[in-house]
Amino acid sequence: MEKPIIKLENVWKIYQLGKVELIALKGIDLEIIPGAFVTIMGASGSGKSTLLNIIGCLDVPTRGKAFLKGQNVSLLSEDNLAQIRGRTIGFVFQEFNLLPNLNALENVVLPMIFQRIPEEKREKKAKEILVSVGLKERVLHHPAELSAGERQRVAIARAFANSPELVIADEPTGNLDSGTGKKIMEILTNFHKNEKKTIIVVTHDPNIANYSEEIVNIKDGQIISNHQATKEVLWKK
Numbered sequence: 001m002e003k004p005i006i007k008l009e010n011v012w013k014i015y016q017l018g019k020v021e022l023i024a025l026k027g028i029d030l031e032i033i034p035g036a037f038v039t040i041m042g043a044s045g046s047g048k049s050t051l052l053n054i055i056g057c058l059d060v061p062t063r064g065k066a067f068l069k070g071q072n073v074s075l076l077s078e079d080n081l082a083q084i085r086g087r088t089i090g091f092v093f094q095e096f097n098l099l100p101n102l103n104a105l106e107n108v109v110l111p112m113i114f115q116r117i118p119e120e121k122r123e124k125k126a127k128e129i130l131v132s133v134g135l136k137e138r139v140l141h142h143p144a145e146l147s148a149g150e151r152q153r154v155a156i157a158r159a160f161a162n163s164p165e166l167v168i169a170d171e172p173t174g175n176l177d178s179g180t181g182k183k184i185m186e187i188l189t190n191f192h193k194n195e196k197k198t199i200i201v202v203t204h205d206p207n208i209a210n211y212s213e214e215i216v217n218i219k220d221g222q223i224i225s226n227h228q229a230t231k232e233v234l235w236k237k
Helices: 048-055 078-088 104-114 119-132 148-159 178-195
Strands: 006-017 020-032 037-041 063-068 089-093 166-170 198-203 214-219 222-228
Touching: 006 048, 020 048, 020 222, 037 048, 048 166, 048 198, 078 089, 089 148, 104 119, 104 148, 119 148, 148 166, 148 178, 166 178, 178 198
Parallel strands: 037 198, 037 214, 089 166, 166 198
Antiparallel strands: 006 020, 006 063, 214 222
16 A cells, blocks of 8 residues: 555644643544645634644644654654755645745746756746746736736746645635636646646635545544545536
8 A cells, every 4th residue: 555645643733822722633643645636624713724734844743743755744843844845845825925026937936946956947947837827928927917816826836846746735716716716726636637746725615625536624623524525516607
């Protein structure tokens, strides 16, 4: 059996707010195999963002163990976590998080600079990815000159810039209308099919969830179900 790219064992996350303890995750066990397309679904406050932070090496558990590619990342320093994120994980955020003073090409090139990829290789690859997400004519445009959907495409291109093994998308269609959201999910689905990447999408929207292969439902910090997606996507007109 294939070894999981992500494995969580009895993961708890507890925040201390003065004298009050806030338990965000309660004994989470989860395995995600390489090449999977998984959605984590839950309402606001369910713990899905905290779970994403643990999976994405943005945070570590209070108790329990988190493994990435077989390595226990629970005890690593922030510097070591940052190195692992840069090499292994790409992120797509609801707010796009593009640098406004850089054009689309420069935004996509940026993570490759941190990984010390040679300059001529960086620009060539950035252009190729931007073309693949339908932005051939927009590579020199700044974020303010792009629509919300185009900005999210740039963000997706940036997430795939370093050929990460795992891409995490946090509410990637949250700021988009349904038609644009559909296009964004089709782009992610194509990357999954063509590049065989592991993709984890965090959302509250069943339409988004059904683009994936597997849906993990979380409520009150606990996984309440884990099942295959129906693939029935019912977009509102």
